Amino acid sequence: MKEIIVTKNEAGQRLDKLLKKYMNNAPDSFFYKMLRKKNIVLNGKKAAGREKLTEGDCIKLFLSDETIGKFTAKKSRGVPGSPPSRRTALDVIYEDPDILLINKPAGMLSQKAGKDDVSAVEHVISYLLRTGAVTEEELRLFRPSVCNRLDRNTSGLIIAGKSLPGSQTMGELLKNRTLQKYYLCAVKGRITESKRLHGFLQKDEANNTVTVSGSGGVRIETEYFPLAWTKELTLLKVHLITGKTHQIRAHLASVGHPLLGDGKYGDPVFNEAYRKRYQICHQLLHAYQVVFPVMEGNCREVSGKTFTAKVPAVFWHLIKETAWEHGTQEALEVQH
Incomplete structure (x- = not known):
C-alpha cells in the first residue's frame, strides 16, 4: 500500500x-x-x-x-541526461519556500530547446534535490520551473517557482506587469536623455529573429535611462515594460542604438573593435534588477523588495576601463 x-x-x-x-x-x-x-x-x-x-x-x-x-517512468527527474561534470553551481540571490532567484550566466538556456539540452530548469531542480528542498518522490507530482525567460546569451535574474503557489503568483505578476524588470546594456552611440519607446514587433520563426516597425504585429514598450556615455558608447538602464522575444535588442537597434556584441541585431564593425579589446563575444545585456509590488498572501516574503544581480566579469571590465565623458560615478556604482 x-x-x-x-x-x-x-x-x-x-x-x-x-x-x-x-x-x-x-x-x-x-x-x-x-x-x-x-x-x-x-x-x-x-x-x-x-x-x-x-x-x-x-x-x-x-x-x-x-x-x-x-506504470512509473524510470528516468531521473533531476538533470536528465546530464552527468555531474556538466552541472553548474548556481549563483543564488534569494530563496524562500516558494521561489528562488538566480543570476543566470550568459550561455545557459532558460528552458530546454532540445531533448538533450541542460537548461536553468534542470540546474534548479538539481540544486533543490541536493539541498533537500524537494525529493524525487515529490517531483512526480510537481516540477519546479523558471517563471521568466532570458535569451541564452543574456545574463541575469531568473525567477524560479519552487512551489505551485510560488509559480502561480510569479506568473500573475509577470502577466499583469506589476513586477518591474530592469536591464543593463551597452549600446552603440551617444544617448544623453531618458526616453520611452513604442513600436510593434513581428517574429520570423524560421530565422528566430524579430523586426520592429510603427504598425502591425505585437505592441511593445521599452523605457531607457542613460547612466554613462562617451561619443560612441552608452551604458543604459532599461525598463522592460512589455516582455517579448528579443525586445530590448531589436527595439534599440531599430532606433540606431544596437547592443554591443549583438550578432543578430548589432553593428559588425563596432562589435569587432570591442571584441578585440575586451573579448566581448555576445550581447552585453544583463537582467539587473527586479522590484516586487506590495503583496499579501502567497510570496509576501518578497513584498515591496528589490533584488539585484551582479554584472558578469566581462561587462564589469568594460564599465571599469571605459573613459566615460559623463556618469563615471554612476557606472562604477553598478553591482559587480
Whole structure:
C-alpha cells in the first residue's frame, strides 16, 4: 500500500490528474478501474476521480510495488541526461519556500530547446534535490520551473517557482506587469536623455529573429535611462515594460542604438573593435534588477523588495576601463 498526502503543490487539481502524474505510464482506464474497485481511495472513501484535492487530503493506493513501478517512468527527474561534470553551481540571490532567484550566466538556456539540452530548469531542480528542498518522490507530482525567460546569451535574474503557489503568483505578476524588470546594456552611440519607446514587433520563426516597425504585429514598450556615455558608447538602464522575444535588442537597434556584441541585431564593425579589446563575444545585456509590488498572501516574503544581480566579469571590465565623458560615478556604482 502506498499513501500520498496532498501538499500545497498538489492542491486544487483533480484526483485523476494527480494520479496520472504519479504513474504517468498508466492508461486512464487503469485509474478508473482501480477507483471503481476501491483499490485507490481518497480520505478512506471511494472516489470517482473528478474530486478537487485540498491540502492534507490522503490518497491510498492498495497496489503492489511492482504495479506502481511498472506504470512509473524510470528516468531521473533531476538533470536528465546530464552527468555531474556538466552541472553548474548556481549563483543564488534569494530563496524562500516558494521561489528562488538566480543570476543566470550568459550561455545557459532558460528552458530546454532540445531533448538533450541542460537548461536553468534542470540546474534548479538539481540544486533543490541536493539541498533537500524537494525529493524525487515529490517531483512526480510537481516540477519546479523558471517563471521568466532570458535569451541564452543574456545574463541575469531568473525567477524560479519552487512551489505551485510560488509559480502561480510569479506568473500573475509577470502577466499583469506589476513586477518591474530592469536591464543593463551597452549600446552603440551617444544617448544623453531618458526616453520611452513604442513600436510593434513581428517574429520570423524560421530565422528566430524579430523586426520592429510603427504598425502591425505585437505592441511593445521599452523605457531607457542613460547612466554613462562617451561619443560612441552608452551604458543604459532599461525598463522592460512589455516582455517579448528579443525586445530590448531589436527595439534599440531599430532606433540606431544596437547592443554591443549583438550578432543578430548589432553593428559588425563596432562589435569587432570591442571584441578585440575586451573579448566581448555576445550581447552585453544583463537582467539587473527586479522590484516586487506590495503583496499579501502567497510570496509576501518578497513584498515591496528589490533584488539585484551582479554584472558578469566581462561587462564589469568594460564599465571599469571605459573613459566615460559623463556618469563615471554612476557606472562604477553598478553591482559587480
